[in-house]
Amino acid sequence: MSDDKQDRIRQRAHAIWEGLGRPEGQDREHWAQATREIEAEDSAKKKPAGKAAPKAKAAAAKAPLAKKPAGKAKSAK
Numbered sequence: 616m617s618d619d620k621q622d623r624i625r626q627r628a629h630a631i632w633e634g635l636g637r638p639e640g641q642d643r644e645h646w647a648q649a650t651r652e653i654e655a656e657d658s659a660k661k662k663p664a665g666k667a668a669p670k671a672k673a674a675a676a677k678a679p680l681a682k683k684p685a686g687k688a689k690s691a692k
Contacts, residue, residue: 620657624649 627649632642 620653624653627652 624646628642628645631645631648632638635641635645
């Protein structure tokens with residue numbers, strides 16, 4: 616793996632970690648997710664012009680996962 620790709624994965628994993636509120640003990644999951652996203656970006660760049668993924672999918676792949684805030688359940692009356 617090239618140093619450039621390794622750096623991109625490291626930066627993406629860090630962004631995922633921060634986006635999730637800096638949880639402990641999930642570094643392998645963040646690294647795996649970052650690796651998948653960077654590899655998807657790279658493979659999309661190699662495809663011919665008409666075969667690229669739609670912009671919405673590409674933007675969704677770059678967005679960090681967010682946990683849903685814990686809310687209070689509404690009680691039925």
